[in-house]
Amino acid sequence: MAKRLSTKQDYQSLIDDYDTWLFDCDGVLWEGNRLIPGATDILAFLRSQNKSVIFVTNNATQSRRMYKGKFDKLGVEAHVDEIFGSAYAAAVYISSVVKLPKDKKVYVVGMAGIEEELGVENIQCIGGTDPVDNTLEPFDFGSWKPDPSVGAVLCGLDLSVNYTKLSKAFQYLLKNPECHFLATNGDSTYPSAYGLLPGAGAVMSPVKTALGREPLYIGKPNPTMLECIKAKHHFDPKRTIMVGDRLNTDIEFGRNGGLSTLLVLSGITKESDITGPNASSTVPEYVTGSVGDFRAVIP
Amino acid sequence: MAKRLSTKQDYQSLIDDYDTWLFDCDGVLWEGNRLIPGATDILAFLRSQNKSVIFVTNNATQSRRMYKGKFDKLGVEAHVDEIFGSAYAAAVYISSVVKLPKDKKVYVVGMAGIEEELGVENIQCIGGTDPVDNTLEPFDFGSWKPDPSVGAVLCGLDLSVNYTKLSKAFQYLLKNPECHFLATNGDSTYPSAYGLLPGAGAVMSPVKTALGREPLYIGKPNPTMLECIKAKHHFDPKRTIMVGDRLNTDIEFGRNGGLSTLLVLSGITKESDITGPNASSTVPEYVTGSVGDFRAVIP
Numbered sequence: 001m002a003k004r005l006s007t008k009q010d011y012q013s014l015i016d017d018y019d020t021w022l023f024d025c026d027g028v029l030w031e032g033n034r035l036i037p038g039a040t041d042i043l044a045f046l047r048s049q050n051k052s053v054i055f056v057t058n059n060a061t062q063s064r065r066m067y068k069g070k071f072d073k074l075g076v077e078a079h080v081d082e083i084f085g086s087a088y089a090a091a092v093y094i095s096s097v098v099k100l101p102k103d104k105k106v107y108v109v110g111m112a113g114i115e116e117e118l119g120v121e122n123i124q125c126i127g128g129t130d131p132v133d134n135t136l137e138p139f140d141f142g143s144w145k146p147d148p149s150v151g152a153v154l155c156g157l158d159l160s161v162n163y164t165k166l167s168k169a170f171q172y173l174l175k176n177p178e179c180h181f182l183a184t185n186g187d188s189t190y191p192s193a194y195g196l197l198p199g200a201g202a203v204m205s206p207v208k209t210a211l212g213r214e215p216l217y218i219g220k221p222n223p224t225m226l227e228c229i230k231a232k233h234h235f236d237p238k239r240t241i242m243v244g245d246r247l248n249t250d251i252e253f254g255r256n257g258g259l260s261t262l263l264v265l266s267g268i269t270k271e272s273d274i275t276g277p278n279a280s281s282t283v284p285e286y287v288t289g290s291v292g293d294f295r296a297v298i299p
Numbered sequence: 300m301a302k303r304l305s306t307k308q309d310y311q312s313l314i315d316d317y318d319t320w321l322f323d324c325d326g327v328l329w330e331g332n333r334l335i336p337g338a339t340d341i342l343a344f345l346r347s348q349n350k351s352v353i354f355v356t357n358n359a360t361q362s363r364r365m366y367k368g369k370f371d372k373l374g375v376e377a378h379v380d381e382i383f384g385s386a387y388a389a390a391v392y393i394s395s396v397v398k399l400p401k402d403k404k405v406y407v408v409g410m411a412g413i414e415e416e417l418g419v420e421n422i423q424c425i426g427g428t429d430p431v432d433n434t435l436e437p438f439d440f441g442s443w444k445p446d447p448s449v450g451a452v453l454c455g456l457d458l459s460v461n462y463t464k465l466s467k468a469f470q471y472l473l474k475n476p477e478c479h480f481l482a483t484n485g486d487s488t489y490p491s492a493y494g495l496l497p498g499a500g501a502v503m504s505p506v507k508t509a510l511g512r513e514p515l516y517i518g519k520p521n522p523t524m525l526e527c528i529k530a531k532h533h534f535d536p537k538r539t540i541m542v543g544d545r546l547n548t549d550i551e552f553g554r555n556g557g558l559s560t561l562l563v564l565s566g567i568t569k570e571s572d573i574t575g576p577n578a579s580s581t582v583p584e585y586v587t588g589s590v591g592d593f594r595a596v597i598p
Contacts, residue, residue: 135435136434138458138459141492158462159438160461161461162435162461163459170496170501171494174495188508193440193441194441195440195470196509197438197440198465198469202469202505202506202509203462205501205505206504207497208504209487209504
């Protein structure tokens with residue numbers, strides 16, 4: 001059973017026990033464009049205590065560079081090398097694990113953040129934000145010439161998803177069994193400032209449904225994301241804690257990586273998801289209302 | 300095991316044994332805009348033998364009236380009262396089973412065919428082809444005013460599917476547990492003239508995935524469609540045969556309704572799907588290459 005943090009001593013112990021703090025962002029530090037009250041305070045306090053702070057997000061609509069802009073806008077200190085997004089992790093996976101030949105391309109169902117991270121890794125891509133594929137006209141299958149150099153399909157949250165992109169992604173995978181089928185993350189929803197909206201796992205589900213098979217998911221809770229972080233930061237898993245709002249992504253991710261886990265109830269997971277007869281089988285080590293609760297220990 | 304039709308006598312026996320012939324269309328009579336060779340001959344021959352001919356399609360992009368236009372264009376005799384589409388069946392279901400109050404509305408993820416059939420049943424709808432909802436701009440959740448009169452969400456194949464329609468459908472269902480969640484059909488793909496494309500079951504899967512629950516499917520293989528046909532045509536199930544190209548829709552539909560079934564291999568189902576170690580557990584009563592094979596018995 002999760003330990004419910006409540007006293008000043010509870011929060012102080014946690015700060016004493018962990019040197020590296022991994023934070024999910026949406027639902028933990030902010031909801032949409034609204035900061036969770038106290039988020040900047042705990043981050044500043046951790047830094048003042050010489051703790052390492054790392055941001056781990058499944059948000060693949062933005063590159064790390066673009067995501068840094070969001071921190072800046074909200075007045076939260078963050079550095080690009082502290083930010084790990086699923087678009088970046090997918091690009092690293094394609095270049096260093098898949099080792100996609102340089103003359104091959106990735107067909108993208110997704111936004112500029114994915115394209116930018118693929119570019120950083122020198123991976124060619126098509127689809128995505130290309131105006132040709134961003135149309136609400138019916139897909140002109142008869143005139144379409146598939147690009148024979150497509151060796152992978154990468155799907156992420158795409159707020160401009162349409163039938164043309166879904167159809168092309170499906171066709172590339174259907175016609176070429178060698179074509180890699182990747183998804184930045186499988187989150188079924190994401191918390192916007194105004195409530196839940198369909199997430200990357202929902203937006204790419206037409207491709208999965210039509211094809212009848214699952215993609216390889218890169219983001220949390222899968223280990224690929226942690227491999228990416230490990231390649232850049234040294235940390236002791238025993239003194240590292242993952243703070244997140246989702247059991248099936250953040251908390252699973254921490255547990256899969258041998259990290260401690262702290263669930264905050266300021267995002268997706270509600271009290272009823274962790275207590276009572278219908279509680280999830282994924283149990284965090286600690287639970288608290290929001291990161292703002294740490295203000296108890298901030299002088 | 301399915302009986303493989305091959306001799307002239309096989310085809311003649313089938314014609315002798317069944318008075319009512321239910322045909323799926325895509326993959327059986329045509330593929331996209333290309334007629335299956337011999338389709339018009341068998342239909343004309345059946346009519347000449349005083350057989351009843353009924354067309355049963357999961358295609359919900361078109362109303363029966365619009366679908367009749369396709370028959371006309373391809374030179375295939377058909378009458379509107381012989382055509383049963385899943386858009387029509389959904390409209391009948393909403394008016395006569397759900398009995399949606401007349402001041403309530405249906406939010407549509409789908410095309411003009413659904414809107415027309417809902418109109419015929421005097422059901423109000425929003426979404427669908429409304430230009431306001433057909434945009435590739437990000438969904439403006441903050442400015443959106445949900446219509447409190449929405450009492451059902453109906454999803455069908457929508458070649459202009461976008462994030463705004465998926466988000467609104469999801470929000471109506473998430474916020475109102477009384478809101479009915481219906482899908483015209485669950486076909487994961489459909490055969491176009493140039494190959495497979497994502498079907499209604501794929502296009503609506505983001506709503507299902509985000510919501511974490513299944514809609515009620517109206518079309519084949521579900522009995523709602525057969526109820527619709529029975530309300531308009533009298534037939535003896537023992538002397539009725541369903542001809543289709545999909546095991547999990549057409550053949551299941553016939554079997555669920557106590558009809559005989561004939562699988563044609565001119566569409567989705569391939570030889571390997573019905574023979575060998577990975578064969579489906581759904582077994583048709585008869586199987587043949589295409590409806591063109593009936594030319595053996597046509598004088």
